[in-house]
Amino acid sequence: MNSNMQKLYIYYFSGTGNAKRIAHWISLWADEMEAYRIIQRIDQPLEQIEFPKHQDDLIFFISPIHGFNYPKITLDFIRHFPKGNQKVILMNTRAGMKIGHWITPGLTGIAFMLSAFWLKQKGYTVIGKIPYDMPSNWISLHPALNTNSVIYIHQKMHDRVRTHLERLGNGERLLLSRKDLIQDILMAPISFLYYFMGRFIIAKTFYTSPKCDDCGLCIKKCPVSAIKSVDGKPFWTVHCESCMRCMNFCPQKAIETSHGLLMLTTVLYTFSMGFLYQMVLNNWVLNPFLRFIVSNLLFFILLLVLYRLQHLLLKFKFTATLIQFTSLTFYRFWGRYQSIPDKVWKHKM
Numbered sequence: 001m002n003s004n005m006q007k008l009y010i011y012y013f014s015g016t017g018n019a020k021r022i023a024h025w026i027s028l029w030a031d032e033m034e035a036y037r038i039i040q041r042i043d044q045p046l047e048q049i050e051f052p053k054h055q056d057d058l059i060f061f062i063s064p065i066h067g068f069n070y071p072k073i074t075l076d077f078i079r080h081f082p083k084g085n086q087k088v089i090l091m092n093t094r095a096g097m098k099i100g101h102w103i104t105p106g107l108t109g110i111a112f113m114l115s116a117f118w119l120k121q122k123g124y125t126v127i128g129k130i131p132y133d134m135p136s137n138w139i140s141l142h143p144a145l146n147t148n149s150v151i152y153i154h155q156k157m158h159d160r161v162r163t164h165l166e167r168l169g170n171g172e173r174l175l176l177s178r179k180d181l182i183q184d185i186l187m188a189p190i191s192f193l194y195y196f197m198g199r200f201i202i203a204k205t206f207y208t209s210p211k212c213d214d215c216g217l218c219i220k221k222c223p224v225s226a227i228k229s230v231d232g233k234p235f236w237t238v239h240c241e242s243c244m245r246c247m248n249f250c251p252q253k254a255i256e257t258s259h260g261l262l263m264l265t266t267v268l269y270t271f272s273m274g275f276l277y278q279m280v281l282n283n284w285v286l287n288p289f290l291r292f293i294v295s296n297l298l299f300f301i302l303l304l305v306l307y308r309l310q311h312l313l314l315k316f317k318f319t320a321t322l323i324q325f326t327s328l329t330f331y332r333f334w335g336r337y338q339s340i341p342d343k344v345w346k347h348k349m
């Protein structure tokens, strides 16, 4: 890599710090190479973002994977990225877990394929598609990883990033193997389902427990301004990317995932909506695809109504306590996740 001529543009989106950590490691490496680098968060107004100007500039995009794709904010950023002819490296952070000394791989899905397609249309050359299995932050689904596992994964991924940067520096291209590609293509149907439906459902599972002291940090820190104050309490709108920033950074650990609400919606949907669907809709919604859409819409409408009701019930101590007992995230062992700064994990090694 000709460090004297090149500028490195590092664009990243990060919910809980993993992608930010990778961006930081690249920028440290650039400093060592005495290469000029610009590191920029993409969750800021487009006018404040500096774009590459010279053909020799090298561009990095780094973002977590949400539902086997990049989150909407990253996809929108790449889609609106100006035309150019530079080389691009696509990176992602996925859900890594530790079993013994093995870090289980996450799944990229269509993130690289879709972004590479758009970037090629704009004139760019994609020379790298690299996933990093950082500690999973999806704590609505599973308890947070323990500190030792988090440190272990950080250290391994740090070494991986360094190796990859050296190989890229030597002019290598780091693209996906055929096996990875097939695996990613197979995830495509689920990634579409998540993009068009799943993410809206997940957005409606967050709420604040009575521990919330109305500090407003979640509203302020949300990268997509998806949290509003309704009746004096944080309320998650469908714009939420489920990036987990709010939940993991809340100083009071007052943000929970309402597993109870999801269960209740599913049960009510199965009994009442299922009945309505059989009696009324079945006769005129014959197309299986249309049936699928209508069923999911009904589920979502029910969830919206129940979410609003839950928000009202959270005002009362008794019902709020009841709701928080139905949230797995409420229990102490579940924990929270944030990527840890280098000085912390290096110190503990």
Ligand SMILES: Cc1cc2nc3c(=O)[nH]c(=O)nc-3n(C[C@H](O)[C@H](O)[C@H](O)COP(=O)(O)O)c2cc1C
Pocket: 013, 014, 015, 016, 017, 018, 019, 020, 063, 064, 065, 066, 067, 068, 069, 093, 094, 095, 096, 105, 106, 107, 108, 109, 134, 135, 136, 137, 138, 139, 202, 241, 242, 243, 244, 339
């Ligand atoms: C809503 C949501 C969906 C996710 N979907 C995937 C996925 O499809 N595949 C995967 O490997 N990891 C998935 N993850 C895990 C994150 O991509 C992973 O933990 C990432 O490193 C987080 O990066 P960040 O700290 O920069 O936000 C998901 C996480 C969340 C919160």
